[in-house]
Amino acid sequence: MSSDAAQGGRTSGPSAGPTGGQAGAPTGGRTTGATNDQAAGQGSDGPAGPARTVRVVLVDDHRMFRTGVQAEIGRTDETGVEVVGEAADVDQAVTVITATRPEVVLLDVHLPGGGGVEVLRRSATMMADPERPVRFLALSVSDAAEDVIGVIRGGARGYVTKTITGTDLVDAVFRVSDGDAVFSPRLAGFVLDAFASTDAPPVDEDLDRLTQREREVLRLIARGYAYKEIAKQLFISVKTVESHVSAVLRKLQLSNRHELTRWATARRLV
Secondary structure, three states: OOOOOOEEOOOOOOOOOOOOEEOOOEOOOOOOOOOHHHHOOOOOOOOOOOOOOEEEEEEOOOHHHHHHHHHHHOOHHHHOEEEEEEEOOHHHHHHHHHHHOOOEEEEOOOOOOOHHHHHHHHOHHHHOOOOOOOEEEEEEOOOOHHHHHHHHHHOOOEEEEOOOOHHHHHHHHHHHHOOOOEEOHHHHHHHHHHHHOOOOOOOOHHHHOOOHHHHHHHHHHHOOOOHHHHHHHHOOOHHHHHHHHHHHHHHHOOOOHHHHHHHHHHOOOO
16 A cells, blocks of 8 residues: 655635645644735625634645545635545554544545554544544545444444545535444445344454555456456556455455356455
């Protein structure tokens, strides 16, 4: 998994928006929600801005994805979302969240350094703060039940996939900031099923041999995706996809993608 420390650019808009900055560094201060003209007592007849601002930290190990999210939802005067920091791995995430204390963290599940669950574990005190709680919304390419259940058990308030629209993501950020739980429709059932059962899921030793990224590639291969499609969806190269597939076949002692598909289907991973 890549761990490129990203540099976000400035997002343009009707007025100055938040800056991206280096991954692992805060990128802005609190916004009051008023424009510069309104602050100066001018422009009262202009269009009203957002009623309030929600401060957000983006945690994802893909710089291009963070840049895209910043451009899509970080136009503070339009969306009410202010991106105040970014991070590309677990250590950076904990540092930035501690420094900025945002209302909401958009958290990828699979990160260098232990994954999203480790970020949640190390942020437990901030999540439990009764006056300024930091709330987490998982934003991931994965729609696997174990990923969803893992981060919800870790304390996240919701889980949406990266197919979500910018408008819906802004809505989800505000809802999580207000304390609501938010899920992509088909993922809510995973959580209901998991917490309705008192039995812990069985341990699959074969599956445990795979890294998080290898599991992602495994599921996409089993669903019939071509290598190029997987590379595009996971923001990795085709050669990296090939390496992951080879590693999965070796660890599971399988010969080809057809056997891999049968293996994944038998375990309901598809």
